[in-house]
Every structure is written in structure tokens, then in C-alpha cells.
Amino acid sequence: MDNNANTPHLISYLYLRRAVGFLGFALPIILVLGSVLIGNCQEIQSSISSYYHTLMRDVFVGTLCAIALFLFSYKGYANDKRDNIAGTFASFFAIGVAFFPTAPDMPLPPCDSFLCNIPSVITNPFISKLHFVFATLFFLVLTYFSLVLFTETKNKKTQTEQKKQRNRIYRICGYIMLVCIILIAIYFFVLEKKYPDLAKYTPVFWLETIALWAFATSWLIKGELLLKDK
Structure with a gap:
């Protein structure tokens, strides 16, 4: 729900939403640029999660923890427990x-420096499967925010034109995330083995990036x- 009351409590939530949005936008950019500049990686990793196995591990984990903290602190405006x-x-x-x-890329992308990828102690395939489940559920909840929670209003008859425009953007962002989730699942369960040459185009990385930017856009709009509203 939207509520534009100018109180310190509500204003703090606006900045919280913006912080979540900016982090979502920045994450894939920082990971790619950082791996090029610091680790001398000349190729994009197979997924955003694969940067866990590069020198950008701390950035990847730290950013996700920051987003998690912001989301945990998020309560919304209304007395709605959802x-x-x-x-x-x-x-x-x-x-x-x-x-x-996630499991490290095998074989690892060619790099000009051993710094591109760091040794991983994660070899248990069950952990990688858990990662996939967590990532899917994470994006599904974010989709729920955009499609359901962000589009609600106290009185639909008095919706401002800006609120209607925001709702259209929320829905577009939500559907983009949903489509990306479905396409990633199709790639892993159908296309990856059938068309192995697709891997060189890093489709999972780009779909995750699009979904993250859709999520970020939605939260930046929610952060006003x-x-x-005028």
C-alpha cells in the first residue's frame, strides 16, 4: 500500500526501499567490474551466484546480507502482516x-590470472541444489511484493494518476521476474544438456541480472x- 504521510517513521521506510533498490541494481555491475579489475577475469561468470567462487565473494555475500537485513527490517505502511x-x-x-x-563453474572460465577464481571447498551437490531452491523462492517472494503488496491501495476510487502509473510498473517488474524465473528453470532442466553451446552466452547470468534490475526498479519506485504523488 502507498501512504505519503510526512512522518519520520514513514520517511525512513522510503530510504530503506531505495537502499534495497540501489543494492539490487549495483550488485551485478559491481561483481563484473570488480572481477575484471581485481581478479583480471576476462569473461562473465555463468551466473551471479558463481561470483561466490571469485575474489568478489565477500561483495556477493555482503550485499545479499545487506539486502536481507533491509528486508527483515521492512514492515510496510499499513497494519498488514503480509x-x-x-x-x-x-x-x-x-x-x-x-x-x-552454487557449485563452481566446471570447467572454470579462462582467466589471465589465478586470482579470477579461488579454490572452493563447496563440492556437495546437495548444497548447490539448496542454493537453487533458495534463489527461486527469493525471487518468487520479490515477485509477490511487486504484483500483490505494492499494487494495493486503501481506496481504489481515489487512486492518483501517479499511483496508477506506479502500479503498472510494479506489475511489469513482477511479470519480468516471473518470466526470468521460468526461463532459468527451463534452461537448467531442458536446455543446458540439450544445447550445451548456450552456456557460452551465460544466459543464467543475464536472466538473473534482468530479474534483479526489475526487482530494484520496483523498490525504487516504491521508495518514491x-x-x-503530487
Whole structure:
């Protein structure tokens, strides 16, 4: 729900939402640039999660933990426990993504330096499967935020034009995330083995990035960075 009351409590939530949005936008960019500049990686990793196995591990884990903390602190404006519950679940799933890493790329992408990839002690395939489950549930909860929670209003008859525009953006972002989740699942369960040459285009990385940016856009709009009621 939207509520534009100018109270310190509500304003703090606006900044919280913006912080979540900015982190979502920045994560894939920082991981790629950091791995190039610090680790001399010349190729994009197979997924955002694969950067866990590069020198950008701390950035990957730290950013997810920050997002998890913000989501856990998020309560929403109204006395609606759904915001609380969704934020708590999203926080838990984000922590799961961070601390149950995906399996390292095999073979590892060619690099000009051993610094590109660091040795991994994570070899248990069960942990990698848990990572996939956590990542899927994380994005599904974020989709729920965009499609359901963000689009609600106290009185639909008095919706402002800005609120209607925001709702359209929330829905677009939500459907983009949903489509990306489905395409990633199709790739892993169908296309990866059938068309192995697709891997060189890193489709999972790009789909995850699109989904993250859709999530970030939704939260920045919710934080009234744009389309604020007049």
C-alpha cells in the first residue's frame, strides 16, 4: 500500500526501499567490474551466484546480507502482516542464497590470472541444489511484493494518476521476474544438456541480472524516487 504521510517513521521506510533498490541494481555491475579489475577475469561468470567462487565473494555475500537485513527490517505502511511475513521470508531466502553457494563453474572460465577464481571447498551437490531452491523462492517472494503488496491501495476510487502509473510498473517488474524465473528453470532442466553451446552466452547470468534490475526498479519506485504523488 502507498501512504505519503510526512512522518519520520514513514520517511525512513522510503530510504530503506531505495537502499534495497540501489543494492539490487549495483550488485551485478559491481561483481563484473570488480572481477575484471581485481581478479583480471576476462569473461562473465555463468551466473551471479558463481561470483561466490571469485575474489568478489565477500561483495556477493555482503550485499545479499545487506539486502536481507533491509528486508527483515521492512514492515510496510499499513497494519498488514503480509508485508512483515513476506519481508521475513525474503530475508531468510537471501541469507540462504548467500551461505549455501552454487557449485563452481566446471570447467572454470579462462582467466589471465589465478586470482579470477579461488579454490572452493563447496563440492556437495546437495548444497548447490539448496542454493537453487533458495534463489527461486527469493525471487518468487520479490515477485509477490511487486504484483500483490505494492499494487494495493486503501481506496481504489481515489487512486492518483501517479499511483496508477506506479502500479503498472510494479506489475511489469513482477511479470519480468516471473518470466526470468521460468526461463532459468527451463534452461537448467531442458536446455543446458540439450544445447550445451548456450552456456557460452551465460544466459543464467543475464536472466538473473534482468530479474534483479526489475526487482530494484520496483523498490525504487516504491521508495518514491520517481512518480511520487503530487
